[in-house]
Amino acid sequence: MWFTQDQRLDDNPALRLAAEADEMLCVFVVEQGWFQSRRYQYPQMGPHRWVFLQLSLSELNQRLQLHGQRLLVVYGQAEVEIGRLVERYDINRVVRARSPGTDELRQWRWLESQFPETEWCQADAATLFEDDQVAGLSRSWPMSFSAFRRLAERWVVPAVTAMPQLPNTITQQISQLTLPDWLPNARASHSMFDGGESEALRHLDCYLASDYPQTYKRDRNAIDDWDSSSKMSPWLNAGNLSARRLKQKLDEYDQQHGASDGTHWLFVELLWREYFQWLAQSIGTKLFHFQGLSEHKPLTSFYSDRFRNWREGNTPWAIVNACMRQLKETGYLSNRGRQIAASALVNELALDWRYGAAWFEYCLVDYDVASNWGNWQYIAGVGTDSRGGRHFNIDKQTELFDADGSFRARWAADAEPQPLDTLDPTGWPIAYR
Numbered sequence: 088m089w090f091t092q093d094q095r096l097d098d099n100p101a102l103r104l105a106a107e108a109d110e111m112l113c114v115f116v117v118e119q120g121w122f123q124s125r126r127y128q129y130p131q132m133g134p135h136r137w138v139f140l141q142l143s144l145s146e147l148n149q150r151l152q153l154h155g156q157r158l159l160v161v162y163g164q165a166e167v168e169i170g171r172l173v174e175r176y177d178i179n180r181v182v183r184a185r186s187p188g189t190d191e192l193r194q195w196r197w198l199e200s201q202f203p204e205t206e207w208c209q210a211d212a213a214t215l216f217e218d219d220q221v222a223g224l225s226r227s228w229p230m231s232f233s234a235f236r237r238l239a240e241r242w243v244v245p246a247v248t249a250m251p252q253l254p255n256t257i258t259q260q261i262s263q264l265t266l267p268d269w270l271p272n273a274r275a276s277h278s279m280f281d282g283g284e285s286e287a288l289r290h291l292d293c294y295l296a297s298d299y300p301q302t303y304k305r306d307r308n309a310i311d312d313w314d315s316s317s318k319m320s321p322w323l324n325a326g327n328l329s330a331r332r333l334k335q336k337l338d339e340y341d342q343q344h345g346a347s348d349g350t351h352w353l354f355v356e357l358l359w360r361e362y363f364q365w366l367a368q369s370i371g372t373k374l375f376h377f378q379g380l381s382e383h384k385p386l387t388s389f390y391s392d393r394f395r396n397w398r399e400g401n402t403p404w405a406i407v408n409a410c411m412r413q414l415k416e417t418g419y420l421s422n423r424g425r426q427i428a429a430s431a432l433v434n435e436l437a438l439d440w441r442y443g444a445a446w447f448e449y450c451l452v453d454y455d456v457a458s459n460w461g462n463w464q465y466i467a468g469v470g471t472d473s474r475g476g477r478h479f480n481i482d483k484q485t486e487l488f489d490a491d492g493s494f495r496a497r498w499a500a501d502a503e504p505q506p507l508d509t510l511d512p513t514g515w516p517i518a519y520r
């Protein structure tokens with residue numbers, strides 16, 4: 088069982104499939120590539136998500152041990168490490184959650200080709216729907232969210248499943264691995280989220296024990312209010328909680344309290360997540376292309392100073408600065424904050440949206456490849472959205488979402504605005520006679 092974005096025992100179709108065997112090896116690969124600087128200057132994995140992931144894996148291991156299993160965490164390159172294990176233990180079936188990531192797909196195909204005797208199975212453990220429910224759309228993607236939603240609201244969400252009886256482990260034979268020196272120190276993070284299945288359920292139960300789901304539709308756009316939205320995204324994306332379990336709990340909530348706009352709207356937001364997951368699978372590497380799905384490249388340039396000022400929260404716009412400081416410090420930013428910050432990068436600073444997406448990827452504790460790059464494309468006007476991007480009026484957004492200035496004050500962003508560009512006269516090519 089190759090755990091990836093499904094770090095849980097509850098309602099995990101991949102684990103159920105793997106558990107049909109007589110013996111099972113549970114493995115997670117921490118990839119060296121996550122910590123290396125890539126094309127957009129940053130590693131993929133920043134400190135907030137790394138701390139979250141370690142907590143999540145530690146709990147997964149504890150839970151497995153309660154059932155006579157154990158999680159083997161290996162470090163390196165996924166295809167190499169998985170290939171080694173397949174060879175060494177003569178593994179005849181590998182099961183993993185289906186992923187929309189193109190790197191993950193490339194690794195999977197490579198493994199399939201190198202080990203044709205092994206059965207390579209993917210299960211829909213990270214989404215609400217299953218591949219065969221969505222398969223009919225593959226001819227007509229890309230489509231708008233509204234069109235997707237009209238269809239998806241009629242589909243049946245597969246029922247949640249109980250944890251299977253786990254077979255014996257073969258990991259007893261494997262001694263503890265030493266940690267590689269490229270692994271970053273587990274630095275403390277100021278994130279508000281702790282990884283792991285029990286924390287995910289505890290948070291969800293607290294949320295559903297409150298009245299907040301009732302007011303979700305009204306309040307979900309708040310810029311910085313903990314209770315205005317569910318805050319489930321980090322656990323959903325690590326797979327500490329399945330999207331189906333969340334949907335089932337929302338249904339139970341409705342049965343107890345009566346159906347409400349709030350819970351229905353939460354489901355609609357889950358459909359946004361779903362939409363981006365399946366869209367990403369359908370468009371492959373276009374998710375990362377500058378022009379995305381559109382015919383034309385956006386008219387942008389690259390000013391490194393502007394980008395640095397945006398990243399560090401030193402732009403002329405106090406609300407953007409507050410958003411960027413919160414993101415860097417905590418790894419979380421509300422949906423409204425993400426939209427304002429992304430729109431500022433694309434529309435006010437005229438920068439290449441992919442640098443913004445890569446910075447979010449590094450910082451976000453709830454980073455998800457499909458949701459992050461899909462939302463960025465949407466705002467940059469290179470996604471499926473027929474309205475050609477989103478330009479948020481910063482003054483209006485400030486007035487609507489931080490009228491009393493408390494959000495800006497919290498992040499010390501209410502000081503004198505910074506100029507957009509600073510010119511250093513010594514840098515001008517003027518020759519003195």
Ligand SMILES: Cc1cc2nc3c(=O)[nH]c(=O)nc-3n(C[C@H](O)[C@H](O)[C@H](O)COP(=O)(O)OP(=O)(O)OC[C@H]3O[C@@H](n4cnc5c(N)ncnc54)[C@H](O)[C@@H]3O)c2cc1C
Pocket residue numbers: 307316317318319320321323324353356357358359360361363420421422423425426429447451453454455456458459460462463466
């Ligand atoms: C530029 C940009 C980048 C983003 N990057 C990510 C990302 O990397 N990971 C991520 O999970 N979300 C991302 N989002 C979507 C959204 O901001 C977060 O899902 C949301 O803020 C998470 O908070 P919540 O759990 O309280 O959401 P809630 O409002 O409570 O929504 C419930 C769930 O629905 C899903 N959801 C809600 N809105 C969206 C959306 N627009 N797109 C996809 N799923 C959605 C999430 O899984 C969320 O947990 C991004 C949005 C923007 C504008």
